[in-house]
Every structure is written in structure tokens, then in C-alpha cells.
Amino acid sequence: MNTVLLTADHVIIGPADQVIIDGAVLVDAGVVTAVGTASDMEATVSANVPRLRCPGATVMPGLIDCHVHLAFDAGPDPVGTMARTSSEDLALAMAAHAQQLLRAGVTTVRDLGDRDALTVALRTAIDAGATLGPRILAATTPLTSVGGHCGFLGGEVDSELAIRMQIARNKEAGADLIKVMASGGALTPTGPRMWEGQFDANQLNLIVSEAARHGLGVAAHAHGTDTIAACVAAGVRTLEHCSWRTPDGFFHDRETTRRIVKQDIAVCRCVSGDWRLFLEQLGSERAEAMGRIIREMRDAGVRFIAGTDAGVPGARFGDYAGMLEFFAGLGFKSAELLDMATTHSAHALGLTNTGNLTPGMRADLIVVEGNPLVNLEALRHVRHVYTAGVRA
Missing domain, CATH: 3.20.20.140 (Metal-dependent hydrolases)
Incomplete structure (x- = not known):
């Protein structure tokens, strides 16, 4: 299963009032394994892990x-x-x-x-x-x-x-x-x-x-x-x-x-x-x-x-x-x-492993242009989609 560290201007963890500025999400074996600031995550995640940098974008739950x-x-x-x-x-x-x-x-x-x-x-x-x-x-x-x-x-x-x-x-x-x-x-x-x-x-x-x-x-x-x-x-x-x-x-x-x-x-x-x-x-x-x-x-x-x-x-x-x-x-x-x-x-829907990006959750996430908390139009501009850690 793919491992990747995604970084973006904003990470919406979920609920939507939980936001990390200049955040990062680590995905491994189909689940979210860590969430934090990009600077902290870059310092602690192995350099061998692929990076997907998304400037001007937001990572959020699918x-x-x-x-x-x-x-x-x-x-x-x-x-x-x-x-x-x-x-x-x-x-x-x-x-x-x-x-x-x-x-x-x-x-x-x-x-x-x-x-x-x-x-x-x-x-x-x-x-x-x-x-x-x-x-x-x-x-x-x-x-x-x-x-x-x-x-x-x-x-x-x-x-x-x-x-x-x-x-x-x-x-x-x-x-x-x-x-x-x-x-x-x-x-x-x-x-x-x-x-x-x-x-x-x-x-x-x-x-x-x-x-x-x-x-x-x-x-x-x-x-x-x-x-x-x-x-x-x-x-x-x-x-x-x-x-x-x-x-x-x-x-x-x-x-x-x-x-x-x-x-x-x-x-x-x-x-x-x-x-x-x-x-x-x-x-x-x-x-x-x-x-x-x-x-x-x-x-x-x-x-x-x-x-x-x-x-x-x-x-x-x-x-x-x-x-x-x-x-x-x-x-x-x-x-x-x-x-x-x-x-x-x-x-x-009774789903306990999706809907937010906390560690241990299934890696269902998207990357959108801009910040949907400021402008919903961002949801019309989807850069990347991951479902159970697989990039679509």
C-alpha cells in the first residue's frame, strides 16, 4: 500500500473548525497515521517517504x-x-x-x-x-x-x-x-x-x-x-x-x-x-x-x-x-x-472510520484548490482524491 506525506496551506481535520495552517497528513497502509504542521511532519517523517506538496490548496476528508x-x-x-x-x-x-x-x-x-x-x-x-x-x-x-x-x-x-x-x-x-x-x-x-x-x-x-x-x-x-x-x-x-x-x-x-x-x-x-x-x-x-x-x-x-x-x-x-x-x-x-x-x-451512516482525518481513520481524503471554508467554489476544483489510501 502506498505511503505518502501530503502538505498544503490548510488541513481540515474535521469537524471543520479543526484546521491546521501549513499542515500535513501522513498516509500509510490505507489509513491516516499522523496529522500535524508541515514543519513538524517534515522533520519527523523519513526522507524516503514520498511527498505530495500542494501549495495554495486544502487537504480535507473525502x-x-x-x-x-x-x-x-x-x-x-x-x-x-x-x-x-x-x-x-x-x-x-x-x-x-x-x-x-x-x-x-x-x-x-x-x-x-x-x-x-x-x-x-x-x-x-x-x-x-x-x-x-x-x-x-x-x-x-x-x-x-x-x-x-x-x-x-x-x-x-x-x-x-x-x-x-x-x-x-x-x-x-x-x-x-x-x-x-x-x-x-x-x-x-x-x-x-x-x-x-x-x-x-x-x-x-x-x-x-x-x-x-x-x-x-x-x-x-x-x-x-x-x-x-x-x-x-x-x-x-x-x-x-x-x-x-x-x-x-x-x-x-x-x-x-x-x-x-x-x-x-x-x-x-x-x-x-x-x-x-x-x-x-x-x-x-x-x-x-x-x-x-x-x-x-x-x-x-x-x-x-x-x-x-x-x-x-x-x-x-x-x-x-x-x-x-x-x-x-x-x-x-x-x-x-x-x-x-x-x-x-x-x-x-454509522461509519466510524471515515469523515475526519485523525490518526487511525481510513485515508479517504481530497485536495482542493484554495480554502473551502472561505469559498465553497474550492470544492469544484479537486486536485487529488484518495480512497482508502489509493490515489484515484
Whole structure:
């Protein structure tokens, strides 16, 4: 495994308020072995160790994207395209999507719905070193109602037995977590509306408890206010979208938000780089309401995590920074956004060996031009990417 000493103007250790000016990171055998000032590290690290000097740059933890769909192509009809693509060609396309994410500085992704557990095969290939890509956490087949959101992925369930069997199949296929489509969604216009629930409280409780029996957490696609409350009561690990929709617009249930904070449930708002177009289509009044609710949740202490929904229409795999820029427009500070993209996401995903650059952590790190704490634009200029100590 490669050994290298990286030096840069800034090293963001993580959380983002821990910064070393003129810092250095020593990587060996796939892990971070030491962090400190460049002068101290240069004096103590053997001259035989290769150096990668990065003036004018920042070394920081690799980015984490908590919500992607590698099997989709981000085009206008990702569902139809996937349906027309053979498993062999789809696997190649998914590998290409994973590499696009890696080049953008994303070293960990959570895939929340694929076909035929192809993400598991890709995960295996990446872990074996057969291909380069970010670390993958795979949900495999999402659970949904009959005729429900993303039922075309094969996870329709209509009884307690069917729920248990699908979770068991996912576990056997190699799933790292369970995804449930708790509400309707835009990709399935023939199914329930976005604010409508697809499972009742008893079913959601069963999904969470059955997943836990297999050692898995649950990520819940939940748009509707009532559905969000039911998912929180059931004890899901993360809420995807969490847009508080009702038939008439949006309604933020502050009591449910208090429970989200108390139960340490993370919220992934799933914002893609084309968010300006989304807000335009939403309309100024509804866009303002959505932004106000996000700020209220932030003020209440909700832990937001980073996710782009990459693969759905307009959500390109290489535009991670665009998602963070959306939150910056709502008043989030750069340090908050970097924590959202690293330490907070690692915590929510249950990853204890990534998200910061302390000794012993997996060497998932990136080098970006400039200083992202001063200007987020730095994240669009990735010089180098390391995943488990391997330079991409």
C-alpha cells in the first residue's frame, strides 16, 4: 500500500473548525497515521517517504453523498433508460457513474435503490481493487407498496410476510441498510401522491424492527408531514427528502422535529445541482416556504446530511458542490456545510472510520484548490482524491 506525506496551506481535520495552517497528513497502509504542521511532519517523517506538496490548496476528508441512484442516468427518463439497458451494460454505466462521483471528491456513497443488487457487485469490485470508485453502502431493492413509488425496482410488498421476506432477500443479497418508500414520489406519477403515505404505522414499525433483527438501519423516503411523523415514531435512521408536504402545500410539524432531534435521526434533503430550476418550477411562494422550514429545522438542532439524489432527472453525478451551494443560499455557513458533507454524514451512516482525518481513520481524503471554508467554489476544483489510501 502506498505511503505518502501530503502538505498544503490548510488541513481540515474535521469537524471543520479543526484546521491546521501549513499542515500535513501522513498516509500509510490505507489509513491516516499522523496529522500535524508541515514543519513538524517534515522533520519527523523519513526522507524516503514520498511527498505530495500542494501549495495554495486544502487537504480535507473525502466527501460523502448519502443519497444516490447509480442505476439511473440523470437524463429525462432514467426509469425507461434503465429498463432498456441490459444488466451487463447497466453495470458498466454504474461503474462510470461511481467514477464521476470519485473525481468530484466523493469517497463514500449510499445507493438508495438499484436493480438486481448491481450496487453490491460494484461494491465488491471496488473493495477488491478491480476498479476504482468510492466506498458504497447499498440498500439494494427499496420496499414499496403495490403500484407504489419505484415499484419497477421489484420491491412491492402487500403483507407482513412479504415485508419480512423482502428484507431477508435484501440482507442475503448484501444490503447495508433497508430503504423504504414511505410516501409517494415524483418518479412514479401513477402511484400515490408525494404527500400520501404508502405504509401504515404498524407496517413501518415492522419494517424498522425486522431490519434491526438483520442488523440493518432504515432510510425512509418521506415527503408527507404525516408520513414523516410516522417514520419518526417507528425509529428510522434517516429521513430522505423530509419536505413536509400536504395536499395544500407544506406544513412543518415542530413537535415531530423535536423528536427527530431527540432521536438523533438525520435528515437528507436530497438537493441536486439543478436546484435553481427546481425552485423556479416550485414557484416563489412555495420555494420561500420550503427554505423557511429548512432554516427552522436547522435552528431546532436537526442534523442535516449531504445527498444529491444523483441519477434522477437533472441530478448529475459530478455536481456535488451544487447541492451545498443551495444550503449556502439559505444562510448555512461553510463550516456547517463541510461538516454536513463529512462528519455528520459519517455519523448518520454509522461509519466510524471515515469523515475526519485523525490518526487511525481510513485515508479517504481530497485536495482542493484554495480554502473551502472561505469559498465553497474550492470544492469544484479537486486536485487529488484518495480512497482508502489509493490515489484515484
